[in-house]
Amino acid sequence: MERTLNKTDIDEATANMNINGGVEDMYGEDMGSQDQPITPWTVSVASGHVLMRDPRHNKGIAFTDTERDAHYLRGLLPPATFSQDLQEKRFMHMIRQYDVPLHKYISMMDLQERNERLFYKILIDHVEELLPIVYTPVVGEACQKYSNIYRRPQGLYITLKEKGRILEVLKNWPERSVQVIVVTDGERILGLGDLGCQGMGIPVGKLALYTALGGVRPSACLPITIDVGTNNKKLLEDEFYIGLRHNRATGKEYAELLDEFMTAVKQNYGEKILIQFEDFANHNAFDLLTKYRASHLVFNDDIQGTASVVLSGLVASLKLIGGTLADQTFLFLGAGEAGTGIAELIALEMSKQTNDPVEQCRKRVWLVDSKGLIVESRKDSLQHFKQPWAHDHEPVRELLDAVNAIKPTVLIGTSGVGRQFTKEVVEAMSSFNEKPVILALSNPTSQSECTAEEAYTWSEGRAIFASGSPFDPVEYNGKVFTPGQANNAYIFPGFGLGIIMSGTIRVHDDLLLAASEALASQVTEENFDNGLIYPPFTNIRKISAHIAAKVAEKAYELGLASRLPRPRDLFKFAESCMYNPVYRNYL
Incomplete structure (x- = not known):
């Protein structure tokens, strides 16, 4: 059954509109990130069996007695009424009893x-x-x-x-x-x-x-x-x-x-x-x-999102290793879309900080692919996206030899091939760096270039480590190390919100740099004390709002934003645009 809205319903829906963009329709659907106003006279409310089968509006046994009467649900549900919090507690109790992660995924x-x-x-x-x-x-x-x-x-x-x-x-x-x-x-x-x-x-x-x-x-x-x-x-x-x-x-x-x-x-x-x-x-x-x-308006998360989140971690890591981005030497294992995307964003940020040409900044970044170190003598046989990274050097076939030859301060894995950061490689990194930065970014966990335990153990607890997939904390010599996760989920949700809420029409590299800087700014002293170069995910919605605000700010600065006038407080505006999953009353 459906109930057509009367004039009172329409007036209430209209009153719910917020000039800052925070809008709810009659179903309680948050519309804060939506440009176009709602047309309340076209809205109808499903009832009965149809309402219960609609995932966007179904509340299960959280429907109150009043709602059950108003929407023809009486008798279609067990008599108990749960709050949303109790439903949440019940679901988590259930899912934690599964031993197989895939079963948890299916349940979710x-x-x-x-x-x-x-x-x-x-x-x-x-x-x-x-x-x-x-x-x-x-x-x-x-x-x-x-x-x-x-x-x-x-x-x-x-x-x-x-x-x-x-x-x-x-x-x-x-x-x-x-x-x-x-x-x-x-x-x-x-x-x-x-x-x-x-x-x-x-x-x-x-x-x-x-x-x-x-x-x-x-x-x-x-x-x-x-x-x-x-x-x-x-x-x-x-x-x-x-x-x-x-x-x-x-x-x-x-x-x-x-x-x-x-x-x-x-x-x-x-x-x-x-x-x-x-x-x-x-x-x-x-x-x-x-x-x-x-x-x-296109964005490649594997090229640009990965680059942004990794650059953020590198900017944050400077608090632990000292120096500037331009003082570091970077070596990548993997020269595909992730590796070259990260490398290019590093060079762009370096260029921005030093005012040196991007071409010169690229010379601080070296890449290894399946045929070895990418060098000038290989340039004619390289795919076009690898060619900017072909530097003057004699050919080097193995990763360990490349590490010893280049002596990087930062080692980054984007190869998609597991266990390539061997004990010898990590020990070599540790021999000429007091705090070697080791990022094993390949997903899933089975493809990670090394584990957190290996990185900390082989570096004698000196590595600054982050991975693409999560690892449990590691105890070494009585100290507990909490590995960070260079997860794209830090960047793309907030980046996308910033694009949407500002009405940005094109993705510019400066927007990615703004997102990286915003994320790096969210790492606290307490995080650094634990060796972390990324903030914990527990506060991710606020982190995303900060990223969205900085991305939107840069979009307005570049003339790419079409939502006018510009909101006075972009952070508060970002928060006001965010979807809120708390149940609404259907009365």
Whole structure:
């Protein structure tokens, strides 16, 4: 059943509008990050069985007796009435009894599909415990097994079958005021390779964090998987595989599908739709970002988000190792989209601080790929995105030899290959650095270049360590070390909120630098005392608001922001825009 709103309802909805952007519709949906005003006369309220099956508005047994009478729920629920806090306590009691992390992931996804507000409240309140479940590392296993655990479609699947009809497919999505899309083609999921259609777990997980950590409304988020096939033979032979059963389309066929997609998205959602590319293979990731960054609001989290969060950690680490960014020497294991993206942002920040040309700053940064140190003599055979990092040096094949030759102060792993930071490598770093900075960034945990315990033990407790996936605290010689996590979730939710709330129309590198500086400023003396170069996730919503404010401030400064007039206090405005998952009254 549905109840049409009367004049009193309409007046109340209109009164809920806030000139600063904080708006709630009649369902209690936060609309603070939405530009367009609501039209209350078009709103209707679902009742009865329909209301209980709608995850955005369902409250389960938290519906009060009055609400049960008003919305035809009497008899459809057990007689008990729980508060949202008690529902949260009950769910956490249940999920903590699971021993298998994937079972926890499935339980969380089931909750998201039946009670959206409870899902986000639980994720926000228990972010440090649940972030590894809904994001890395467990989401990696979920993607590997996605066909087997698939229950209900989340997001849109766009395939080669829809070529010529992508705009029509986008219009099938029920939400009209979408503000951010996370899209993947599944070719390079974390460090796990080509998972084809099963990569959908990544956009779904990323957007859950856009809401939980950055406060972007759930209804403004759209996960999309573009399925052009897979080269994963195991998946193609799996009778339960849910994607297209042929090898990946490439070349002109692939480019035309992506071009139609980008055009259709802009046509359907407008100029200010943020499109986040996620887990595309190197050969497509750089080309797509280069091709569309001038015409669309695009952001590649693997290239730009990773770079921003790592740069933040490096800026913060200077408090522990001393000196400036330009005083450091950086060595990367891995020269793909993450490695070269981080390297370029480091060089840009160095250039900004010293006023030296970027080309000169790049000479402080060295990269090792599968063929060894990237040097000038290899330049003609290198992919275009590696060429700026080919410096004058004799060829070096092995990482250990490169470490001994370059003598870096900072060692960064983005290879996607586990256990490459061996005991010999860490000991070498420790031999010429009092406090070697070692960042083992590859995901998931199994692909990390070394563990936290190895880094601390082999460096005799002197390493400043952070990883891509979480590690437990380590005790060494009576001291407990808490490893940091260089997690993109620090950056992209707040970055996206800043883009949305300011109406920014293009992503500029200076916005990424602003996000890095904002995150680094949130590391406290207490964090430094524990060897941390990132703040704890417990305060992530406030951290995201700070990042959003700084990103928006830089966007206004560069003339990229279209929301006018500019709010007087961008931090308070960011907080006012954030989605609040607390239940609303339906009376």
